[in-house]
Amino acid sequence: MNAHFSEARSADIAIERISADAPPRLVEVVSSLVRHLHAFAKETRLTQEEWELGIDFLTKTGQICSDERQEFILLSDVLGLSMLVDAINNRRPAAATENTVFGPFHVANAPFREMGDNICLDGKGEPCLFEGSVVDLDGNAITGACVDVWSDNAEGYYDVQQPGIQPKWNNRGRFLTGEDGRYVFKGIKPISYPIPDDGPVGKMLEALGRHPYRPAHMHFLVTAPGYQRLVTHTFVEDDPYLESDAVFGVKETLIANYKRVDGGDIAWRSTFGFVLAPL
Ligand code: BEZ
Numbered sequence: 001m002n003a004h005f006s007e008a009r010s011a012d013i014a015i016e017r018i019s020a021d022a023p024p025r026l027v028e029v030v031s032s033l034v035r036h037l038h039a040f041a042k043e044t045r046l047t048q049e050e051w052e053l054g055i056d057f058l059t060k061t062g063q064i065c066s067d068e069r070q071e072f073i074l075l076s077d078v079l080g081l082s083m084l085v086d087a088i089n090n091r092r093p094a095a096a097t098e099n100t101v102f103g104p105f106h107v108a109n110a111p112f113r114e115m116g117d118n119i120c121l122d123g124k125g126e127p128c129l130f131e132g133s134v135v136d137l138d139g140n141a142i143t144g145a146c147v148d149v150w151s152d153n154a155e156g157y158y159d160v161q162q163p164g165i166q167p168k169w170n171n172r173g174r175f176l177t178g179e180d181g182r183y184v185f186k187g188i189k190p191i192s193y194p195i196p197d198d199g200p201v202g203k204m205l206e207a208l209g210r211h212p213y214r215p216a217h218m219h220f221l222v223t224a225p226g227y228q229r230l231v232t233h234t235f236v237e238d239d240p241y242l243e244s245d246a247v248f249g250v251k252e253t254l255i256a257n258y259k260r261v262d263g264g265d266i267a268w269r270s271t272f273g274f275v276l277a278p279l
């Protein structure tokens with residue numbers, strides 16, 4: 001076989017260079033990637049200038065990354081790749097609650113709080129009661145499930161985006177279910193907000209005529225021994241961005257009811273039950 005380059009055999013030539021001793025899965029993934037990249041360049045008849053623009057875009061994407069910012073994951077998110085990988089890896093029985101994108105704003109080891117506690121520490125926003133149960137596929141309550149929650153504040157920012165402005169752990173907390181499997185906490189009705197759009201990904205969205213907004217949501221990470229880890233959100237049912245989430249995170253089953261509550265210190269109530277699939 002001629003190993004010299006030709007346009008017609010370009011992908012095969014690059015793939016044939018991989019050592020027979022390389023790990024089989026690595027060979028499979030890289031070979032497929034090379035095949036798709038070459039097919040993409042051929043299909044679009046990629047120009048030299050476009051190739052340079054792509055390299056420059058990826059370079060800038062890497063350069064803006066830091067311990068606090070992961071622009072490559074954001075790129076994966078806005079291209080729908082994060083949701084696809086999540087879907088492939090979390091195929092569950094229909095009755096189990098669906099996953100959605102994790103996002104960059106989770107902070108591990110948030111404080112444990114008592115059931116009913118308020119996670120809103122800055123006193124801003126419309127108070128909302130979140131409640132429901134964590135059950136298995138047969139509807140049995142799961143005791144000792146950890147319900148880890150986080151949301152933006154009334155201005156659309158997570159606490160970690162505004163250190164020194166928002167109190168630490170604002171709108172976050174962990175709750176452990178008791179024997180009834182129920183959770184209840186106070187927070188605020190989340191609002192829609194733009195994903196970080198001051199970098200290359202934001203510029204790309206603008207060039208593509210796409211907005212950077214996510215529909216309002218409360219994040220949930222629900223874990224319990226013997227069950228699959230659930231990474232999800234509940235979305236506010238009347239949000240204008242439900243059909244155009246910048247990161248494709250919305251699933252029909254995750255749209256939650258938000259009912260007005262008259263009187264008292266709570267303005268809204270959102271009830272949502274989580275069903276965990278076994279490991
Ligand atoms: C979030 O919901 O926190 C999020 C998800 C993906 C990208 C940016 C933010």
Ligand code: FE
Binds near residue numbers: 214
């Ligand atoms: Fe979010």
